[in-house]
Amino acid sequence: MSKRRPPEPLDFFIWTVEDVGLWLEEINLGGYRQVFEENGVNGEYLESLSTFTTEQILRFIRRCHMKWGDFITLCKELRRIKVFLLIAFVKLLSMVIEVIPCAQDSSVSFMWLIW
Secondary structure, three states: OOOOOOOOHHHHHHOOHHHHHHHHHHOOOHHHHHHHHHOOOOHHHHHHHHHOOHHHHHHHHHHOOOOHHHHHHHHHHHHHHHHHHHHHHHHHHHHHEEEEEEEEOOEEEEEEEEO
């Protein structure tokens, strides 16, 4: 097993197959690491799970030989990462929003600009 550190949640969308394997170990689903690697499951693929149809989800579960409880754990952990990312994005967004006065029909109004 690699001695690399677990991947950062902020890098979720660019996780490699190896990063996903490390993350699986971290969330106690390491038993699926090899089958995920064999199927080329990376961060982009994990992100796409949220758009899968029921048939695609069932196919994924069968291909990875996952138990339902483990699949639910996987989904909960993915949701936790997405919430973390959303919170980080909102914090970042609040830092870059500025109120800038702009002239409009000879009166001064304010416009929110997002850089």
